[in-house]
Amino acid sequence: MRVEIVALSTLPEVRPGDDLAALIRQAAATEGQTMDRWVVLAVAQKIASKAEGAVVDLREIHPSALARSWAAEWKKDARLIELILSQSRRIVKMDRGVIIAETRHGLVCANAGVDQSNVEGDFATVLPNDPDASARRLLASLGCGAVIITDTFGRPWREGLVDVAIGVAGLDPLDDHRGRTDRHGRKLASTIIAVADQLAAAAGLLMPKPAGCPVVLIRGFDWQPAEGSARSLLRKPEQDLFR
Amino acid sequence: MRVEIVALSTLPEVRPGDDLAALIRQAAATEGQTMDRWVVLAVAQKIASKAEGAVVDLREIHPSALARSWAAEWKKDARLIELILSQSRRIVKMDRGVIIAETRHGLVCANAGVDQSNVEGDFATVLPNDPDASARRLLASLGCGAVIITDTFGRPWREGLVDVAIGVAGLDPLDDHRGRTDRHGRKLASTIIAVADQLAAAAGLLMPKPAGCPVVLIRGFDWQPAEGSARSLLRKPEQDLFR
Numbered sequence: 001m002r003v004e005i006v007a008l009s010t011l012p013e014v015r016p017g018d019d020l021a022a023l024i025r026q027a028a029a030t031e032g033q034t035m036d037r038w039v040v041l042a043v044a045q046k047i048a049s050k051a052e053g054a055v056v057d058l059r060e061i062h063p064s065a066l067a068r069s070w071a072a073e074w075k076k077d078a079r080l081i082e083l084i085l086s087q088s089r090r091i092v093k094m095d096r097g098v099i100i101a102e103t104r105h106g107l108v109c110a111n112a113g114v115d116q117s118n119v120e121g122d123f124a125t126v127l128p129n130d131p132d133a134s135a136r137r138l139l140a141s142l143g144c145g146a147v148i149i150t151d152t153f154g155r156p157w158r159e160g161l162v163d164v165a166i167g168v169a170g171l172d173p174l175d176d177h178r179g180r181t182d183r184h185g186r187k188l189a190s191t192i193i194a195v196a197d198q199l200a201a202a203a204g205l206l207m208p209k210p211a212g213c214p215v216v217l218i219r220g221f222d223w224q225p226a227e228g229s230a231r232s233l234l235r236k237p238e239q240d241l242f243r
Numbered sequence: 244m245r246v247e248i249v250a251l252s253t254l255p256e257v258r259p260g261d262d263l264a265a266l267i268r269q270a271a272a273t274e275g276q277t278m279d280r281w282v283v284l285a286v287a288q289k290i291a292s293k294a295e296g297a298v299v300d301l302r303e304i305h306p307s308a309l310a311r312s313w314a315a316e317w318k319k320d321a322r323l324i325e326l327i328l329s330q331s332r333r334i335v336k337m338d339r340g341v342i343i344a345e346t347r348h349g350l351v352c353a354n355a356g357v358d359q360s361n362v363e364g365d366f367a368t369v370l371p372n373d374p375d376a377s378a379r380r381l382l383a384s385l386g387c388g389a390v391i392i393t394d395t396f397g398r399p400w401r402e403g404l405v406d407v408a409i410g411v412a413g414l415d416p417l418d419d420h421r422g423r424t425d426r427h428g429r430k431l432a433s434t435i436i437a438v439a440d441q442l443a444a445a446a447g448l449l450m451p452k453p454a455g456c457p458v459v460l461i462r463g464f465d466w467q468p469a470e471g472s473a474r475s476l477l478r479k480p481e482q483d484l485f486r
Contacts, residue, residue: 001449001456005246093484100484108400117434152436156399156485157351159478160417160437162444164401174403177451191360193395193451194403201405201444205464206244208420208436213244221448235402241336241343242399242485 003220006033007206007213011047014214020051021141024215033217037145040221041138042203044214045151045166046118048134049125056083058122070094080114080124087112087126092243103127106234107166109153127151131167132229139169144217145225146170150200150207156242163204165196165230172226173197173233194233195223246463249276250449250456254290257457263294264384267458276460280388283464284381285446287457288394288409289361291377292368299326301365313337323357323367330355330369335486346370349477350409352396370394374410375472382412389413389466392473393443393450399485406447408439408473415469416440416476437476438466 008027014020024043028035035041049055063071063078067085071078074097081099085091088101092108101112105127113127128134128149135147149167154160165173173196203216237243254270257263267286271278278284292298306314306321310328314321317340324342328334331344335351344355348370356370371377371392378390392410397403408416416439446459480486 001250001252003248003445003448005248005445007244009244095484098484152434157478157483158407158437158440158476160435160440160476162405162437162440175451191395192403193447194401194405195448197401197403197405198444198447201441202246202248202448204436204441205246205438205445208418233401233403235400240400241338241341 001220001222003202003218005202005206006217006219008033008215008217009213011213011215014047014050016050016053016055018051020047021138023051024138025142027215028217035142035144035217037143037225038219039144040146040148040171040199040218040223041142041144042148042150042200042207042216042218043135043138044207045113045127045131045149046115046125047214048128048131048149048167050119052128052134054126054128055119055123056126058083058124070099073097080116083124083126084111084114087114105131105166106231107151109151113151113166127166132169132231133167135167135169135230144170146223146228148173148196148200148203149230150203152204163197163200163207165200165233168196168228168230168232170225171196171223171228173228173230175223196228196230196233244463244465246445246461248445248449249460249462251276251458251460252456254456254458257290257293259293259296259298261294263290264381266294267381268385270458271460278385278387278460280386280468281462282387283389283391283414283442283461283466284385284387285391285393285443285450285459285461286378286381287450288356288370288374288392289358289368290457291371291374291392291410293362295371295377297369297371298362298366299369301326301367313342316340323359326367326369327354327357330357348374348409349474352394356394356409370409375412375474376410378410378412378473387413387460388468389471391416391439391443391446393446395447406440406443406450408443408476411439411471411473411475413468414439414466414471416471416473418466439471439473439476
């Protein structure tokens, strides 16, 4: 078994309104990469957001009292804090300058997905409105096998960030091994692998932030085609021990 | 940029006392895979534990009162619960049949790393005594560039398991981008990527549990050689918002 991960290196800077599928198709063609149904395409959230215009001008934001007091306490930009709060439907943790929030998509992450890296001056990106739909549009336009939209998340207990799938089309993000048996005939009790997150992390090996290779092709991974949705990756509140 | 991930498919069943490096060297040779300093070798915890004899006979365990009451309430094997408690230095969460514990290594995971999959009858594996040392021994013996020992962990908030690095040798598990600047000259504030965990997840794409390909070679990933330790991946208690 062999999986190959290739980053597209000729993608131009993506701007609001750009046809992202066309830019990816062009870069792939330039680099001799064919899109076919054996390719899982991983696209960094940042460029999906930019292409979709999910970019906010901080000069148009009027910070609330909470945003102003938090920003003053932790030496942050109050407009950015207000944007983070506006992108949240629930604050999971707000402590020591860190805001962990649940976005309206149900994603739990730092700063509700608001990010200033690789964006100009007074601007920040927010998450795509519907990352599954972003993935579906690219899938339909590019003719690859599956698309995941990835973002870089922190984790409790562990240092460092890893990439996860926030949008999915063309594959089931969970590979359910329950009911199958191991080498010794024992039923595998609770082995559901988050393959979309493993794919995102694999792609993340070639998406280091400063270099900025936000589109990665994965070939040789074997999956059952399915419509798929990143919502499957969200733990239901009633099953969440860390809510 | 191109990364290649290859699973060794001819590794035999690993048993206590086996020379794991020799088995891996043999399988790699059989499959025409060369070990060199550009290879990151990912090895599943399960076989490292087996080779090191980190396998426990449940028939020799005398469950404590807590283990017995928890097992009765959740229809579990009291001997297994006792083993989990004995491998823990702190219980992070014990609720609805689930035990999330901090192991004596400082890893926070379900069941303190105790696992019955792919083990015979009344036996269970525990984590290697010192997973960094397990990785260092394989590195010294095999002559590859880096070794990570991987295990499959759940996460708060997200469904499904992903592979992470619990032992590391030959690379810094954290790639620190702080101080570097993005395309727009903005300092990257908090971008530390857990590359060892991204590598583990990438390897995990080829380590599905029932198939059992527990050794994976990763080629083409670019890293700065370093002694490395998976301890770098453990968040310090004073910085942990979810302790």
